[in-house]
Amino acid sequence: MLREVRTAAAPLVWGTSYLTTTQLLPEHRPILAATARALPAGLLLLALGRRLPRGVWWLKAGLLGALNIGAFFALLFVTASRLPGGVAAVLTASQTLLVAVLAGPVLGQRVPRIHAVAVLAGLGGIALVVLTPQARLDALGVLTGVGAAVATALGIVLTRRWGRPVDVVTFTGWQLLAGGLVLLPLLPFEGLPSAPLTPANWAGLAWLALPGGAFAYLLWFDGIAHLRAVAVSSLALLAPVTAAVLGWILVGQRLGPAQILGGLLTLLAVLTLQLPPRPPRVPVPAPQPAGCATTAVP
Numbered sequence: 001m002l003r004e005v006r007t008a009a010a011p012l013v014w015g016t017s018y019l020t021t022t023q024l025l026p027e028h029r030p031i032l033a034a035t036a037r038a039l040p041a042g043l044l045l046l047a048l049g050r051r052l053p054r055g056v057w058w059l060k061a062g063l064l065g066a067l068n069i070g071a072f073f074a075l076l077f078v079t080a081s082r083l084p085g086g087v088a089a090v091l092t093a094s095q096t097l098l099v100a101v102l103a104g105p106v107l108g109q110r111v112p113r114i115h116a117v118a119v120l121a122g123l124g125g126i127a128l129v130v131l132t133p134q135a136r137l138d139a140l141g142v143l144t145g146v147g148a149a150v151a152t153a154l155g156i157v158l159t160r161r162w163g164r165p166v167d168v169v170t171f172t173g174w175q176l177l178a179g180g181l182v183l184l185p186l187l188p189f190e191g192l193p194s195a196p197l198t199p200a201n202w203a204g205l206a207w208l209a210l211p212g213g214a215f216a217y218l219l220w221f222d223g224i225a226h227l228r229a230v231a232v233s234s235l236a237l238l239a240p241v242t243a244a245v246l247g248w249i250l251v252g253q254r255l256g257p258a259q260i261l262g263g264l265l266t267l268l269a270v271l272t273l274q275l276p277p278r279p280p281r282v283p284v285p286a287p288q289p290a291g292c293a294t295t296a297v298p
Contacts, residue, residue, distance in 0.1 A: 004274050007223030008235045010216040015242025017212060019250060024204025026193040030077035031186045036205045038069050039180030041213030042173050049170030060162055061174040067155035069179020069217075074186060075148035082141030089130045089240040091145030093123060098153035099233040106157050109228055112277045119230070122237045122269030128262025129244050156233050159224045168222045176217060234273040237266050 017033075025033055042065075046052075053061045079088045100119050103109040164171040197205075223232045241263050247253035 001274075003223060003226055004231070004235075006219050007227065007232055008238060008270075010220040010223070011236050011239040012242050013211050013216040014236075015239040016246060017208065017239075018243045019246050020204045020207050020212070023251075024200045024207070026195075026197070026201055029190060029193060030080065031074070031183060031190040032192070033205070033208060034073035034077060035180055035183040035187060037208040037213040038073070038176045038183060040209040041217070042175070042177030042180050045169050045173030045214055045218075046177055047173075049167065049173050051166055051170045053174060054165075057165055057174075061171075062178045064155055064159055064162075065175035065178025066182050067151045068159065068175055070182025071151040072148050072155070073179065073183060075144045075151060079141050079145040079148060082138045083145065084132065087131065087137065088141070088145055089243075090123065090127050091142065092148050092152070093126045093237055093240065094146070095149040095153040095156070096122060096230070096233045096237060098149060099156055100230045102153060102157045103229045107161055107229055109230070110277055111230055115230060115273055115277065118269040118272040119234065122234060122266050122273070125262040125264070125266030125269060126237055126240055128258045129266065130240050130262075152236075153233070156224055156229055159221065160229050164221075164225060168218060168225070172214070172217050172221050175221070176213060228276075231273050234270050237270055241266050 021030075021033055076088070076092060079091060083091075097119050100111050100116060103111055193201075220232075223235070244253070244255065244259060244263065248255045
């Protein structure tokens with residue numbers, strides 16, 4: 001259970017990203033925020049690990065970094081720019097459902113019925129927390145939101161299937177660096193801030209890069225290596241709940257009964273998904289009456 005708690009710290013930190021972005025960072029610079037989270041953290045961890053990929057791991061590390069970091073962030077920010085935050089959060093949270101679907105055929109991990117129900121309950125809880133009656137839908141936003149969920153679900157499943165050939169610090173550095181390099185060419189399309197960065201801007205970028213990037217992803221990839229795929233992916237549901245609670249405490253955003261119920265339902269679902277599945281029952285052969293010989297059937 002200690003590893004589950006440590007891994008859960010990652011989405012709790014990620015839940016602060018919305019508040020950091022809105023209160024500390026320059027406006028309308030999502031790609032800058034994503035690149036600042038991934039690239040410096042990747043360079044720092046790579047400097048600490050001092051090992052580069054070898055052989056096929058150049059391709060694997062690049063693909064995992066693109067899925068878990070680069071593609072996920074890029075698609076997520078497009079989604080957030082075209083849809084209300086609540087709709088975007090529900091779409092990206094659906095990665096837990098996708099991981100549950102992929103865990104059986106790809107990883108051979110059985111997903112019992114109670115876990116499938118818990119996944120649906122967790123998604124319903126997130127919907128109660130973040131959706132509003134004014135939520136609108138945009139075709140491109142929905143498509144990119146689903147794409148973000150697919151990218152991170154594939155990233156989680158492939159990370160677990162391939163394992164890691166090096167320590168977690170080096171492995172995390174590879175992925176953050178690869179993801180940052182995927183995002184870097186997108187910066188010119190967004191443009192740099194017109195005004196010089198303020199101390200608050202620098203503080204926000206540092207928070208995203210160190211606790212939100214290096215520290216959180218170290219915990220996250222360590223959890224993927226040791227926990228069941230569905231269990232670790234369900235912990236990501238804690239991020240939107242954390243964002244809602246912080247908005248209520250620090251910014252005065254309102255939490256009604258539906259949001260409170262949704263938060264409790266999400267927490268219950270996450271706790272349920274941390275329970276190991278029961279081993280399948282092995283049928284016990286009926287005892288033979290004394291004195292009876294069994295006949296071998298060819």
